[in-house]
Amino acid sequence: MASEIYSRQILPLQDKIFRFSRRLLSSEVAAKDATQDVLLKLWKLRKQLRDIKNIEAYTMTITKNLCYDLLKSKHSRTLEFVHNNYTKPGSCLDSEIEARDEASIVLKLINELPEQQRAIIQLRDIEQFSNQEIEEIMGLNSTSVRVALSRARKKIMNELKKTSAYGIQ
């Protein structure tokens, strides 16, 4: 019974977990590991899942906590995740073409945001969680969520407008 809830409600969330942890950890490989860890953690908790009202938000909370722990432990060991998925070592031409690609510009801007803003942008603009859910996931009040969201969006837009202005010239 509990395992049925798990496969029906948790397993379809894999992509969301993966995308969120990839946003936070900035590494595809680390994100895959984190996704497995989150799935395992939820599997162990499967008997309690029935009592949780918003499983999606709960899953995201677990993902966030796990990623934050990972980031913290990496920082304390003065190690950083290598952003090898975004800055591929290759010829200059490759990276130039890549940089011209609109999506990768946005990606770069988002990845330059502070951790919290990155998480909130991911949850709101990509995964389309409501503000209440984001408050629950991030453990913030409604004002801080709105402020962080607005700051992140403004920053991305300012940078984007700059780059597109260069593009026209």
Place this chain on the structure above:
Amino acid sequence: MEFNKDYISELLNLYKEGETSLKQEQELKLYFSSEDYDKEFEAYAKLFKFFEIEYKTQMEDQVKGTDKKSSSFWINIAASICIVLGGLWFYDYYQNQLEMEEARQAFKTTQNALNLLSNNMNEGLEKLEYVDVFSTQKNKLIK
């Protein structure tokens, strides 16, 4: 889809302030997913297109959970067939055993009856000895 330019720019302003509802953001996504958005909003279009692409990203080699259920279903069926076959076989075996027992019983009874008969026959045979004596006496007399 008809979208008023003023309406869109108003939505975008709200969006920048973090004041748009999810529904309004959906409208913006829809607006930018069509190619005929106003070129003035080019930068926003990039952002929203990125969100679209990102939302479609999937993780490779996902954990699958549905196969297990169906296999256990078939195992259940196989197990019940085994139990039914086993039951039938045992019933058959038991029935055979009963028949064998009955046959053995009948054999024993018949054997006893035959033994009894042959004993009686042997008893009769003793009396027949006199016939032999009778015949020798007769031979003496008649010679």
